[in-house]
Amino acid sequence: MQILNDILRAYQKWYINYSGLFDEEREDDLPFFRDKLFLSILSLSIVLGAIAYIPSVIFALLNGDYYIFIVDTLGILLLYFIAFNKSVALHVKKNIFAGIFYFIAFTLLVFIGLQGNGAIVVFTPNILVTLYSGRRSGLYSVGLTALIYCVFLVCSYFQLVDLPIFSHNDFNLMFIVFVNNIIFTLFIVFSISYLIDMLYASLLKQNKLREELNEEHKNLLVAKEKADESDRLKTAFLANMSHEIKTPMYGILGSVDILKNYNTEDAEYQEYLKAIETTSLRLADVISDVVNVSKIETGLMTINTQTFNIQDAINEVLKPFVFVSERKNIEIKKNITTSYNASLAYTDRDKLETILRHILQNAFKFTNKGFVEIGCSKPDKTFFEFYVKDSGIGIAMEDIQTVFQPFFQVDAEHKKALHGSGLGLSLAKSYVEMLGGEINIESKENGGTTVWFTVYSDFESIK
Known part of the structure; x- marks a missing residue:
């Protein structure tokens, strides 16, 4: 039945084209559709008329009804005349x-x-x-x-x-x-x-x-193009402005290093210099995060692979947090299950250390007592698995899915949450994905947080 319908549609389409009924300006015009309908009916009449004519005239001749033979013959001849005569x-x-x-x-x-x-x-x-x-x-x-x-x-x-x-x-x-x-x-x-x-x-x-x-x-396409262009301009602006700000910031830090050599006996003077240095370093970190996020959004971020030891990288990342742990009386735990020789990796060390540093910053920021634990294992030859666990304030269930969004802060009302740009975990997630891994969070409000992620041990294997 479907084949018959397809043949019929093809035949009607052919006859309509044969008749020359082409007028794009009349496509939405009712008379045009009526004309098209007439041609479809006429095309069917050509076939059905021939089928009905043959038995009709045979029985008419056998019964001696010659008037029926004459009428049917004249009718079919007129039908074929108007059907195939284009001059009519x-x-x-x-x-x-x-x-x-x-x-x-x-x-x-x-x-x-x-x-x-x-x-x-x-x-x-x-x-x-x-x-x-x-x-x-x-x-x-x-x-x-x-x-x-x-x-x-x-x-x-x-x-x-x-x-x-x-x-x-x-x-x-x-x-x-x-x-x-x-x-x-x-x-x-x-x-x-x-x-x-x-x-x-x-x-x-x-x-x-x-x-x-x-x-x-x-309109939506135009709006999307404008939005994309606006987003590109915003990203380019952030990247350019971040570079422009970062250059004088290094000038300030360099000047602070020079000024430290003066009035070394003046404690108040040195304390002010320390405050300037700390604030400048914090601002430099924020600027670096903005620049890196801008590079990721514009596709300009590259991966620089090298062979290094994972344990050395973890120890390097932990150094700045030793003072914080002593000041807040927080215990630092390490749980590295890979042997020293088995912990060689071929990936981007800077990005791996940035991932760990941002996760540790959040851990120490929202932990007032207890511990912060960092761990690393190598379940197989394919990837390393890291985790950072703390006994801090935790994250509410409704916020877990949004903590990786740029500029998101877990607890905006928490005073310590104000000391950050909200880019840390977003940047960490982007770097993890660039290194072929995935990141996730397990947390309970007032019950601590565990952030775990994986990276490929040999980045060349996923290129």
């Missing part, structure tokens, strides 16, 4: 097509009477004309049918002509049948025309909605 105008083809059905229907009605299918065939041109020409043409067709019926009734009543239909049916029967046929045909014409109007209105509405959606899609 489309509106002329419509009229001839309807005339063929009228001719066949009333011929059958005259010679066979109401017992045959002539009365039924009369409905066909009225319905088809309404479909492919509209309500007005359909009503004209019904009027023509009514006029022919009136001629029949007059001829029958006054016995003007002796026809088979009059001998087979009396006047009263014909009057009732003809009136009922006209009423029923009017009902069909109005129903079909209303249905066509509703379908066309629905089509116009659908086309309008499609145009609005296309316009909205274009």
